[in-house]
Each structure stands twice: as C-alpha cells, then as structure tokens.
Amino acid sequence: MVKDQExxxxxxxxxxxxxxxxxxxxxxxxxxxxxxxxVNFRNKKLDESNRSDDLGISITTYxxxxxxxxxxxxxxxxxxxxxxxxxxxxxxxxxxxxxxSLPDKDLLAKEVKDLxxxxxxxxxxxxxxxxxxxxxFAASIDKKIVNTESxxxxxxxxxxxxxxxxxxxGYKTSSFTASSVTVAKDxxxxxxxxxxxxxxxFKDLDDAGELGKKVADQTIRKLSxxxxxxxxxxxxxxxxxxxxxxxxxxxxxxxxxISRGTSFLKDKVNQKIFSDSIxxxxxxxxxxxxxxxxxxxxxxxTDTLKLVEQGVLKHYLIDTYxxxxxxxxxxxxxxxxxxxxxxxxxISFKDLLNSKSKSLYITETIGHGSNxxxxxxxxxxxxxLVENGEFKYPINEITIAGNFxxxxxxxxxxxxxxxxxxxxxxxxxxxxMVVAGK
Amino acid sequence: MNNFFEKSxxxxxxxxxxxxxxxxxCDDGELYLENTKSETLxxxxxxxxxxxxxxxxxxxFRAISDEIVAYSHSNEISKNSxxxxxxxxxxxLKSVKGTxxxxxxxxxxxxxxxxxxIEQKSLNEKIKILNEVNNYLRSKDNNIKQVTANxxxxxxxxxxxxxxxxxxTDVRPLIRFNVSVMLEKNGRKESGVYGVGGRQSYDFYLKxxxxxxxxxxxxxxxxxxxxxxxxxxxxxxxxxxxxxxxxLIHEAVGHGLEGDFNRKKTSAxxxxxxxxxASEGVTIVDDGTIDNRRGSLTxxxxxxxxxxxxxxxxxxxxxxxxxxxxARLMKTRSTGSGRRENYRHIVLPRMRNTMMLSxxxxxxxxxxxxxxxxxxxxxxGGQVDITSGxxxxxxxxxxxxxxxxxxxxxxxxxxIGDGPSSLKEVSMVGNDMMMDPGxxxxxxxxxxxxxxxxxxxxxxxxxxxxxxxx
Numbered sequence: 001m002v003k004d005q006e007x008x009x010x011x012x013x014x015x016x017x018x019x020x021x022x023x024x025x026x027x028x029x030x031x032x033x034x035x036x037x038x039v040n041f042r043n044k045k046l047d048e049s050n051r052s053d054d055l056g057i058s059i060t061t062y063x064x065x066x067x068x069x070x071x072x073x074x075x076x077x078x079x080x081x082x083x084x085x086x087x088x089x090x091x092x093x094x095x096x097x098x099x100x101s102l103p104d105k106d107l108l109a110k111e112v113k114d115l116x117x118x119x120x121x122x123x124x125x126x127x128x129x130x131x132x133x134x135x136x137f138a139a140s141i142d143k144k145i146v147n148t149e150s151x152x153x154x155x156x157x158x159x160x161x162x163x164x165x166x167x168x169x170g171y172k173t174s175s176f177t178a179s180s181v182t183v184a185k186d187x188x189x190x191x192x193x194x195x196x197x198x199x200x201x202f203k204d205l206d207d208a209g210e211l212g213k214k215v216a217d218q219t220i221r222k223l224s225x226x227x228x229x230x231x232x233x234x235x236x237x238x239x240x241x242x243x244x245x246x247x248x249x250x251x252x253x254x255x256x257x258i259s260r261g262t263s264f265l266k267d268k269v270n271q272k273i274f275s276d277s278i279x280x281x282x283x284x285x286x287x288x289x290x291x292x293x294x295x296x297x298x299x300x301x302t303d304t305l306k307l308v309e310q311g312v313l314k315h316y317l318i319d320t321y322x323x324x325x326x327x328x329x330x331x332x333x334x335x336x337x338x339x340x341x342x343x344x345x346x347i348s349f350k351d352l353l354n355s356k357s358k359s360l361y362i363t364e365t366i367g368h369g370s371n372x373x374x375x376x377x378x379x380x381x382x383x384x385l386v387e388n389g390e391f392k393y394p395i396n397e398i399t400i401a402g403n404f405x406x407x408x409x410x411x412x413x414x415x416x417x418x419x420x421x422x423x424x425x426x427x428x429x430x431x432x433m434v435v436a437g438k
Numbered sequence: 439m440n441n442f443f444e445k446s447x448x449x450x451x452x453x454x455x456x457x458x459x460x461x462x463x464c465d466d467g468e469l470y471l472e473n474t475k476s477e478t479l480x481x482x483x484x485x486x487x488x489x490x491x492x493x494x495x496x497x498x499f500r501a502i503s504d505e506i507v508a509y510s511h512s513n514e515i516s517k518n519s520x521x522x523x524x525x526x527x528x529x530x531l532k533s534v535k536g537t538x539x540x541x542x543x544x545x546x547x548x549x550x551x552x553x554x555x556i557e558q559k560s561l562n563e564k565i566k567i568l569n570e571v572n573n574y575l576r577s578k579d580n581n582i583k584q585v586t587a588n589x590x591x592x593x594x595x596x597x598x599x600x601x602x603x604x605x606x607t608d609v610r611p612l613i614r615f616n617v618s619v620m621l622e623k624n625g626r627k628e629s630g631v632y633g634v635g636g637r638q639s640y641d642f643y644l645k646x647x648x649x650x651x652x653x654x655x656x657x658x659x660x661x662x663x664x665x666x667x668x669x670x671x672x673x674x675x676x677x678x679x680x681x682x683x684x685x686l687i688h689e690a691v692g693h694g695l696e697g698d699f700n701r702k703k704t705s706a707x708x709x710x711x712x713x714x715x716a717s718e719g720v721t722i723v724d725d726g727t728i729d730n731r732r733g734s735l736t737x738x739x740x741x742x743x744x745x746x747x748x749x750x751x752x753x754x755x756x757x758x759x760x761x762x763x764x765a766r767l768m769k770t771r772s773t774g775s776g777r778r779e780n781y782r783h784i785v786l787p788r789m790r791n792t793m794m795l796s797x798x799x800x801x802x803x804x805x806x807x808x809x810x811x812x813x814x815x816x817x818x819g820g821q822v823d824i825t826s827g828x829x830x831x832x833x834x835x836x837x838x839x840x841x842x843x844x845x846x847x848x849x850x851x852x853x854i855g856d857g858p859s860s861l862k863e864v865s866m867v868g869n870d871m872m873m874d875p876g877x878x879x880x881x882x883x884x885x886x887x888x889x890x891x892x893x894x895x896x897x898x899x900x901x902x903x904x905x906x907x908x
Contacts, residue, residue, distance in 0.1 A: 042505075042702070049530035051510040051523070052782060069490040073513040076445065079493070086491060093561050094489045125530070147704050183704050183825050190706065192825035225826075230672040230908055260483050261583055262620055262629070366821040367830035369852045369904070373620060373629050378669075378852040378904045380821070380830035397828050399852045399904025401671065434906045436671035436854075 001156075003033040003055070008160040008170065011075055015059050015084060016164055022088040024061040026102050028163035030297070031057045031075075038153040039125055041132040044140060047149070049125060061087050065096040099324040102298075107330055108167045109295035109302075116287045118156075118172040119201040128152040131178060131208045138212030139182050144220050146190075147183040150212075152176075154202075167299040175290075176202045178211060184219040191394075193219040193363075198421075200288045218363070221384075225394040228385065228437045234359040235400055235433050236352065236386065239416070241362055242342075242425035246280070248404065250337050250423070252372045253307070253315075255322030264375035264405060265313065272311045274408045277345065280308035282317075284338035291339040291422030295332060302332035307340075341424040345413030349427050352414045354389035360435060361386050362400065375404040395437075402433040440595040440609075442471040442497075448517040454603040460501055460524040461601040465536030466762055467501040467527075469599040470739065471515065472781040476592040477556045481568035483584065489561070498781040501527040502763055503534040509784050538601050539766070545743035549727055549734045550637035552609045554593040559640045564589055567644060575619055575653050581664070582657075583627070584620035589613070591640065594780075598741040606741035611637050612732070612888060614877060615649065617656040621664050630660030631834070635876040638730045659816060659835050662847045669851035669905025670838065675811030676853065676901045677804045677839065681872035682817060684893035687722060688792050688880065689820040689829040690857040691715070695749050695757075696882075697764030697775070697787040699824050706827035706858050707755065715755045716861035719797045722750040724759055726774055726790035732876040733791035733890035737774070740785055744774035749792075750861075761787040779885035789880060791890035797867025801895040804866050806842040812903055813837045813844055814853070827857035830904075852904040860898060868895030 008031040019027040033055050040048035057080070058071035068090040070083045132150050139148045153176070160170035179196030195215045197206035237245065249265075257263035265273065274280075284302040286292050296302055298320055305315050317333035318326070347355070362383040369379035378401035385392040407430050414427040443450045453469065461467045473495045480488040498511040499520070508530035510523035571587040591613045598606040614635035621628055632655040634643050643649070678686060691707070699705035707715065716722070726735045726744025735744045740762050748756050760768070761776030764787055777788040805813060813836065820831035830852050838845040871894040880889040 046506055046530070048507040048509065048784070049526070050508075050784065051526045053512040053514075053519070054782065055513045067489075069488070070492065071490065072493040072495075074493060074495040075513070078445070079495075083491070083493060090489050090491065090561060093565075095486050095565065097485045097487070147702055149702075190704075190825050192704070192823065232908065261622075262627075264627075364823075366823060366828070367832055367852045367854075368819045368821070369830075369832055369850075371850060373627050374849075376849060378832070378850065378906075380828065380852055380854040380904070382823075382826070382828070396826060397854055397856060397902060399671075399830070399854050399902060401669075401851065401904050401906045403906075434671050434908060436902050436904045438673055438902075 002035045002158045002172065005158065005160065005170065008033065008158060009168065011057065012160045012162040012168065015080060016162060018081065018084050019059065019061045019088060020164065022085060023063065024088050024091065025064055026062040026164045027060060028102060029057065029059045030159060030161050032157065032159035034155060034157040036153055036155040037125065038151055039128040039132060040149065040151045041136050042149045043147060044133065044136045046129065059084060059087055061091045062100060062102065063091050065098055065100045066091050066094050067097065067100040068094050099321050101320065101324065102163055102165050103300045103320045103330055105165050107301060108165065108299045109169065112169050112171060112294045113285065115285060115292045115294065117200050117292055119174045121202045123154050123176065123202060134208035135178065135180055135212040138209040139180055139216045142216055142220055144184045144186060144223065145182050145216050146185045148180065150180040152178050161299055163299060174200055176205050178205060178208065180212060180215045182215050182219045184223055186223045188224045191219055191222040193222060198290060222382065222394045225382065225396040227397050228395050228435065230436045230438065232432065232434055234356045234429055234431045236359050236361045237428045238361065238363045239425055239427055241365055242428035243421055243423045245428065246340060246342060246425050247423050248370045248372065250317060250340055253313070253317055254336065255316050255318040255326060257372060258316050259322040259325045262373050264372060268313050269316065271313060273313050274308055274311040275411050276311045278308055278311050278411060279306065279343040281306055281343065282337045282340045286339045289339045289419065291337065293338055296334040298334045300330045300332040300334065302338060305331060337423065339422055341417060342413055342426060344415040344417045344426055347414060349414045349416045350389065352412065352427060352429055353386055357388055359386045360395070361391065377402050377404055377407065398435055398437040400433055400435055406432060440473045440597065442515055442597060446515045448520060453520060454599060456520050456524050457599050458601045458603065460527055461538055463535050464501045464503045464531060464538060465766065466539055468740065470498045470781055471597045472496060472594065474592060474594045474780065475554070475556060478588065478590055479564050479568060480588040481572055482586045484572060486565055486568065494780065496781040499523040499527060500784065501531055503531045503536040505767060506531060506534060507763065507784060511782050540602060542741055543743055547743065548736050549729050550611055553611050553639060555611050555613045555639050556591040556593060567649060571617060571649060571653055574650060575657060579621065579657060581621040581623045582619055583622045586618040588616050589640065596739065606737055608736050613640055615643055615652060617652050619656050619660050621660045623664055626664060628660050628663035630656045630658065630663065632656040632659065633875060633877040636730045636732050637734060662835055666847040666849045668907040669848040670903055670907045671905045673900055673902050675808045676898045677808060677811065677813045678896050678898065679815040680868060680870045680893060680895050682874040682891065683814060684792065684794060684874065684891035685817055685820045685831055687794050687893055688789060688891050689822040689831060690855060690860050691722065691750065692789050692792045693822050693824055694827065694857050695759060697758045697760040697768060700758050701764045701768050705824050710755050710858065713755055714753050715858060716750050716753045717864045718753045719867045720750060720753050720861055720864055721795045722793065723748050723795065724789050724792045728791055731791050731890045732878065732888045733789065735790060738776045739778045740776040742772045742774040742776060744790060747773040759787045759789065761785050777887050779887055783885045786882060786885065788882065788887055789889050791892065793892035794894065796869050796871040796894045799866040799868055801868055801870060804868065804895055804897040805839055805844060807866065807897060808839045809841055811839045812848065813839050822857065828854060829857050830854045848905065853901050854904060855901045860901065863899040864896050865899050866897040870894045
C-alpha cells in the first residue's frame, strides 16, 4: 500500500526541523511514495509482471540568498541526517543569487480542493490479465497482425510538500493505464503502431476490445507505404501529434526560457503570435483531469490561465525564481502546465480534411527537431496522403519542416477536442510547411 | 565496496536464502542491489543556478521462467520488503517451471578505476572552474547572450546476487562536463553545445585548462549557425564527419540488432543474419571494453563480463547484441549487453560503444565526389522506428556541398533514412575513425543508459534532408 499522509508528514517535518537546527534560514521538502503494478502481455500470453515501490525525498535549503538541494530514495533517519548536513554545508559554500527565495506567503495555496484524482479500487493482477486477454484477442483477429505487446499499469501515489513558510499539504492520486503496440506485416513492409488509455479512475478506462481493435486497425492501414516527392503542402496533424506542438509552445513560454532569453517567444506578451481564432487555456481544476492539481511544486496556488486569446499571447508560465528575475508574480507553473488545451475550432474533422484538394495527414513524428531558441522545426514523419477528403495511401520516410513563428500564424483547428491526455489539441491543419521526400 | 546489508535488518546470508528459494524453480534471475551517489552543478545566466546531490539506494529482484519475466523493486532493503517481492515473483511464475542456469562467464579485466569522482574535487574548485568558463566565453565574443555550463558526477555501486549465493560486484564512475552558449547578432539567435565525459576523474578532462577547448568548440558551432542559411529539402548525397555523427550507426542499425527485437521478430533485421546488410568495407562492432569510455562496462547489469561484439563484418550481418534472457531463447550466448538504467528497471539488451571501423578513403575524396549534397559535422540526437527501419537524426552543424566544394553552413535539419538499406548506400569509408567526446545517452523503453559511438568520415549516396528550401 502507498504510504499514508501521517508517515510522509512526519518525515517532512523532521527534515525542516533538522535543516533549521543546522543553520538553514529557510527550507522546503517534498516526500513522495508511488506504488505501481504492471502486467505485460505479448502475443496473447503473459510476458512480464513488474511491481515497484518508490520512495523519494527532496530537500532545498536556503541560507539568506544561498541555496542548494539534495534528493534521496533512502528515508532512514541516519541517512537523512548525513544528507541534510551535507546540503546545509553545500548551501554555505554556494554563491548568493539575489532571486533565490521561497515563494511569497500570500501566493501559497490556502485550501486543497478535492479534484477527484484518487480511485481506491485495487485491480488484482488476475483482473489485469483478463483485460489484456480481451485487448490482445481483439488486436490479433486480422492475420496481418504478427506481434502484439500490451500492458496494464495501476499506479497509486501520495506526496507531501512542506516549507518553512508554514505550507504543508499533499494528496493521493491514482492512474490506470492500458497500452498496446502491434506489428503488421505484408509482402512489402512491416509496420508498427500504438495507442493507450490512461485515467484516474478505473471505470473510465477504454473498453479492452475497442482499444485492441483500434490499435490493430491503425497498424494495418500503414502497410505498404510510399515515399512522396518534396513539396510545399498543407499538413494535418492527428490529435496525438498536434498536442506535441502545444507542448513546444508551453516550453517556449516557460519563465526560465524567457528570463534566460533563449525562447523565440521572448517579449511577445500582448502580441499576436497565432492566427485570430486561436485560444489556449491551462485549466488546473478539471475533475479527474490527468494534469489537475491544486498547487505547483512550490506550493503556489494554480488558477486557470487563458494563455492565448484570439491569437494574442497573454501570459508566460511563471515560477518563483524566474518570476522575481522578470519582476512578475508566480502564477503557479513551477514544473509546467496542468491541463493545457486549444479550444475547439469552428469546422468538423471531415470539413478540415476536405478543405484542401491535397494534404498530408501526419500520425507519427520521430526525432527531436524542435528548437525553441530559433523556432525552427524539422522532424521525420509518417502518415497518409489525403485527396479531396479521402485517405489515399500511407506515406513514410519523409520529413516535415517549418518555423513555429510562421506555423502558429497558419493554424486551423477542427472541433473535435477530447481530454485524453494532460495536454490536448483538436485535429490541426498548418499551411505553408515543406515536405522533403524523394 | 558497498555493504548493502550493513544498515538493514536482514543479513547477507538471509538474503541469499530468499534469492535461492525464490529462484529454485526458475530459469534465471538475480537480486540486483544498487547505490548511486550523484551531483549536479550548474552555472547559468552568470550564476551558480543549481548545486544538488542525490543518493539513491534500492534493489530489483528478478525471476525468469521460459519467456516470462517477473520483477519487483523497492528502496527499502529489509526483510519485509524482500519477502514481499519474493511472494510477488512467485505468484506471477506459479504456473511455469524452469531449471536455473548457474553458468556465468568470469573475467578479471577492469575498464575503469574504483573512484568516486564527486569526492575528488571540492565544491569550491568546481564552482571556480564554472565561473572561469563563464568569464572566458563572455570575454571572447561580444555577441554571447547566454552561457550554461554544468558538471555531472556519479558513482554507482552494484552487486548482483544469484541463486546459490554467487555475488558479482562493480563500482562505476561517470562524469560529464557540458557547455552551451547562445549568440545574438542582428536580432538572430543561435546556440552551440559541446561536452566531454567518461568513466574517470574530473581532472582528466580539466587538466591544463583543456576545458577551454570545450568552450571554444561550443562557441565555434554557435558562430557557424549564426551564418547558416535554410537547409535544402529532398534526397541527396550526404558526407558525415568522423566521431559523434556515428549516432547514425546507433540509430540506423544498432537498435535493430538488439536481441529482444529480433527474438520477437519485430526488427527489420530479424531475418537477415549472414546476409549482406551494408556495403563492402563496412565493419561495425559494439565494444564494452575500451578503457574509461562512457559506454564501457566491466560487467553488464546481469554480471556478464562485456566484450567486443562484431555486428557487421565487411557488410555481412554477424551477430546480435544479447542479454541472458534473449540469448537463452535464441539458443546463443550473452554478449554482455544486458543493461538497465537503474534498479527500478528490467534488463534489456543495449548498446555500449558502437563503432564503425576505418576504411581507406579520405574526407577530401568524399567531398570531391559530391556535386550537390550536404556535409554534416555535428548532431543533436536521433531516433528509430525499429519495425519499419526508418530513422532520423538532427544536424546541429552542417554545410552544403556544391560541385565538390564545401559551401555555406545550413540551418539544423532532420535527416531521414531507412536502416536496412542506408548502409548499402555507403560508398566511401574514411581512414579517420574517431570516438565521440563522451556525451551520449541512449533511450529505450523509458530507460536511459550512457553509451558511446565512433566512426570515420563516410559518404552516403542517398538520404532525405529535411530542410525548408525546395
């Protein structure tokens, strides 16, 4: 079982007390415990079971404007004694930084709302096996599927965040995740695809059979891909890829990238960086939301932010340190966004496909081709050629490239947003990008 | 050596008994104990931004029967925790029976010293060097807008206890020193990154102020990029420089030759053993035995001594990389390639230092042989789809080649190719093999492990360059 609040609080207050005794003028501590159980299947048979029980503690101590931190998985008191002593000693020897400080007291979360993030249900391994049997049965019906690998994970976590400003709070969260990867084969090619479902509550998880069938269908339709020529063409990003573009946007407006001057979106607040109709929200209080939270990793209250309104950038994602540097207040985004999403566009998925006589529908990208200093984007891609709203044939071994500054100004969104991940986007079309192929 | 049972309520012999009892009806498995101490020191934006220390202790208990792996890990090395793990493993494997394979090769060779790099240099000395790095770079070029430099030091002690009480141990030092700069000129920003590292002391990399050469290289790359034009789009000839660009080899063929994907027949290479998969003259090895290299290991994470494994010899596919599980199921032997990020993870067959060996040609000959193409010198990272064989890597320093001459620098672009066919397109292999500077981390199934790569300059006849200029 995951450790209870009392155990974690006791460890946290022990650390704060000891740090103070050893000469720290302020400190903060996070204690967490996470227990996961996973069962993996391959080709309809049990392949692996994995149980993990992870404890962790991380402590930051301050002496005036000096700061240092330690972390450990060993929570025995004699180990903590050695580490905290080392941490305070290192703090003394680390140069001052005028922006180092604990968060302002008035910004700390005052109440912890129940966001419905914990499901007490325990799924025994036998139940996980039943789910995976159904999933893999559905995934293997078509003879073209030659390999299936699926997994089911139950995770229960608990944490306490405490600091010497009097903050002490934490809560349990749970997640249930089912995923599957299948390989399909024909005379010409072998292809792989994946899908998964992840929820806070077990009862909300996708049906095993539907998930299996979906993965198999997605894989089979990729068989016998062609390579196309190099050209400028409208790109339609599947939701699972579109959300990655939103994540890149989020890293480019993080206060650390802004304060260091290493983002192409520096000094763009109140400027129009997206096409007119684009609205982006970060909403932390969605019930059962995969990114939901009451406060950030510093204890600062997290409110809903409308990051982009009618194409205009309204906020950066601000933590305490970088906020002080930029002369802005933390908006509770230490560690990034919560539930980040584009609001729906005005046209249906079908109309989006139909809006150009020829376009590319991208279902997967590979490579780390996003540069947030310059905004340049270049990645390997696979997907489908779309002509007059119809999927014509699969394509691979191409790259797509552009620059986010231009790409953001040419986004059209469909109205098919769903909350499947912590970061979500409707299907997205971007015009003016370059495809490199033959 | 770490005594993992010193502060525990369980003695070594009690732990050995639990291991032997749990694994008695299994084909393989072990108790893996690990204690890692690591530090990070980061200078950024003219300040020491982060000084942190991590101490990580835990065990992973693994039991294998037939194809089924049962794994359980915890941070608490205690009677209770070990028993709970044992019960968990037994319940997964209750319906299968195996015969424990006690055989594990032995070697006395060591490829690095038993040192703790963190303790070899004081905090103040390290902070002093980072400040010198910052001052040195900022005084060198007025366009420098940002300097980031960091030290990462680590000592990992591992012990593997097998059924019957056999114990295998290793102490692994690892350090890394990185510098990144951002330049701004006429409103345009570009960055450059360089680093060095390996399994030895900080002093080896910092003596005689040779940290300056790391700074110079990061600055040089950023300066080149400041002058870069949009990269071309389409298929063309590509010359790769020696050293770090060998991540092409790592992505294009390395991952596809790991035992697990081939046992499962999900690799594009699974039915190509003994066949020609690369041009004549192309020989690729995966070597865990080079002194002090980032990817080297005295023993792998199952206790098997590492070796130099020939993967491709003169174009012909010779071997896959194997851990014990996949070796047994494919009726071959482990190549000492069983690795895990830490005790939280199961063992997978992984690369160590993956190298293409030298041929006879010069880089000049290659450039002269290209009418229209690109010359790629430095890379960010890469990725591969094992099943389709398609792989990418991102250039961070590249130039166009026009009529046999190196032209303007071009913006970072992704290059994409097909693993099984791309090495057949290698038409020249250089005589200038070079190791990478010791900075690589390979990701697989959510686990990152330190690796090395090496290659000479090579000419590839056809690759797709993902630029924006049609």
